[in-house]
Amino acid sequence: MNAVTDTQGNTYVVGRYETGLEFFKEVNGKTVYADTTLPYGTHPFIQKFSPTGKLLRSAFLPGIEAQHIVLLADHRIAVSGFMNDYREKNYDRDRGQGVFALFLDTTLKTQAYRVYPSFYNSTPFGMTCDAQNGLIIAASSFTKPDPEMGLKDEFSLRFIHTDATGATLFDSTYLRPAWFLKSNFDARTFDGLALAKGAAGSFWLCGEVSGRDSTYRNTNPMALIQFDQEFYSMTTQVFTHREKFSYKIGAYVNDLVASEKYVFVVGQDLHIEPESFVFLFNTKGDTLYKKGFNGDYGETPVVAQIDETNWAVLNVSETDKFVISFFNLQGFVKEKRYKTQKYCQPRALIVHNKQLIAVGRVTVGEIRKIWMSKINLD
Numbered sequence: 001m002n003a004v005t006d007t008q009g010n011t012y013v014v015g016r017y018e019t020g021l022e023f024f025k026e027v028n029g030k031t032v033y034a035d036t037t038l039p040y041g042t043h044p045f046i047q048k049f050s051p052t053g054k055l056l057r058s059a060f061l062p063g064i065e066a067q068h069i070v071l072l073a074d075h076r077i078a079v080s081g082f083m084n085d086y087r088e089k090n091y092d093r094d095r096g097q098g099v100f101a102l103f104l105d106t107t108l109k110t111q112a113y114r115v116y117p118s119f120y121n122s123t124p125f126g127m128t129c130d131a132q133n134g135l136i137i138a139a140s141s142f143t144k145p146d147p148e149m150g151l152k153d154e155f156s157l158r159f160i161h162t163d164a165t166g167a168t169l170f171d172s173t174y175l176r177p178a179w180f181l182k183s184n185f186d187a188r189t190f191d192g193l194a195l196a197k198g199a200a201g202s203f204w205l206c207g208e209v210s211g212r213d214s215t216y217r218n219t220n221p222m223a224l225i226q227f228d229q230e231f232y233s234m235t236t237q238v239f240t241h242r243e244k245f246s247y248k249i250g251a252y253v254n255d256l257v258a259s260e261k262y263v264f265v266v267g268q269d270l271h272i273e274p275e276s277f278v279f280l281f282n283t284k285g286d287t288l289y290k291k292g293f294n295g296d297y298g299e300t301p302v303v304a305q306i307d308e309t310n311w312a313v314l315n316v317s318e319t320d321k322f323v324i325s326f327f328n329l330q331g332f333v334k335e336k337r338y339k340t341q342k343y344c345q346p347r348a349l350i351v352h353n354k355q356l357i358a359v360g361r362v363t364v365g366e367i368r369k370i371w372m373s374k375i376n377l378d
Contacts, residue, residue: 001370003348003359004071006106009051011350011357013370014066014079017043044081046108053372059108063100068127070135074164076111077104080127080137083115097121099139099158101166114166118173122158126195128203130229133164138195138205143174154189157207159231172231177209180225180233190223193253199260199283201229206253206265209238222253224263224281237285241269241277241292251277254300257311262288264311264327266303276301276315278327291332293325304349304356306377314349314358322346324356324375336375344371351377 001015044066048057063083070078079102098117104110116122116137124139137160156177161170177187192207209221226235241251253267265279280288294317301315306326310333313325322340326333340362348359354377362371 001347001359001361002067002069003350003357004069004077005350005352005357006071006075009352010056010106011049011051011359011372012046012069012071012077013049013348013359013372014044014046014061014069014081015347015361015370016065017045017060046077046079046104047370048106048108049372053374057108059104061102062113063102066102067124068137070127070129072129072133072164074133075106076133077106077108078102078127078129078135079104080124080135082123097123099124099137099160101135101137101160101162103166112166114162114168116160116168116171118158125192125207126205128195128197130161130201134169135160135162135166136195136203137162138192140192140207141174143176143189155191157190157192157205159227161231170231180227181209181223181236181238187223194256194265196256196258196263198226198258198263202226202234204256204258204263206256208251208253222251222265222267224256224265224279224285226283226285235283235285237281237287239279239287239290241267241279241290252300255302257303257305258283259305259308261308264303264305266301266313268300276313278303278311278313280327280329288329289331291327293332294323294335300346302346302349304351306351312349312351312356314346314356314360316344316346316360322358322360322373324349324358338373338375340371340373 044061066081157175177190251269
């Protein structure tokens with residue numbers, strides 16, 4: 001689920017609607033479990049809310065899941081996600097997934113739909129736009145899929161650059177980690193997780209790295225990379241939140257924002273005593289600080305930039321409170337806690353007209369609903 005707000009204060013939310021369909025089926029003589037991630041149990045959607053939170057319009061979208069949304073300078077809405085017509089017939093092997101892009105007007109009427117197929121799985125983790133209203137979609141792609149769909153899958157990076165109609169200008173398909181992480185880091189796989197537009201046409205992404213020996217796997221490093229407009233890496237910083245981790249997957253980068261001077265990264269580690277964390281970098285890739293702060297296990301935080309030197313992070317604490325933590329150039333400043341329904345999961349945080357718009361998902365019984373709240377900035 002993701003969200004944006006237009007200049008009038010309307011909020012657009014994209015996500016996935018699940019019917020809760022569950023059953024077993026036979027594939028090649030074997031019984032396999034089919035769940036709601038399949039096309040017949042999943043419907044991507046987009047919804048438009050007024051500045052007061054009233055639902056104005058709602059529409060289902062093609063594909064399996066709508067994950068990212070941007071508002072273009074010509075007032076159109078662009079959505080990206082993943083699509084797959086393979087899993088319906090071969091659920092025991094999830095190996096034919098591609099990326100889609102959808103363009104809509106503000107009434108949620110579809111203007112164009114494009115697909116960018118991939119032989120192996122390719123799932124978008126971020127999207128932004130260029131100065132001509134073209135899209136830049138960053139996706140993870142399998143370079144070496146594990147036949148058993150296990151932890152031996154190897155991920156590479158995929159960039160898709162389109163024009164204003166969604167037509168492909170460039171599709172990298174697979175970028176091996178050694179190419180953009182530089183030769184001083186012997187990486188086997190890179191799983192990108194967040195993307196943000198930077199200054200002068202550049203953009204930043206962050207993800208998880210696995211190396212070829214036990215040293216890299218134990219420290220579970222993350223990588224922050226800056227790319228120019230031609231998709232050449234300009235800056236690379238490999239970093240860790242803690243020196244050692246208890247679990248094989250030690251940390252999860254969830255979101256980042258970038259400006260002309262700074263890059264702010266948020267995530268959550270999966271240590272035996274988990275905590276959320278933030279990193280502040282300058283545009284040279286130097287670490288200015290790293291801080292841990294409150295957050296429930298598994299409820300990964302999201303971030304919004306208030307101004308050049310102040311950031312807000314939305315997280316969840318004690319399952320029924322959402323927390324907004326404020327940071328500046330020196331680090332943590334303060335936090336505000338708000339009562340909410342139980343099992344709230346942060347999905348987006350937006351700054352608009354001296355307000356923070358928080359969007360998440362709440363679980364009521366067995367039903368998941370969109371949750372939205374507006375908080376005035378001091």
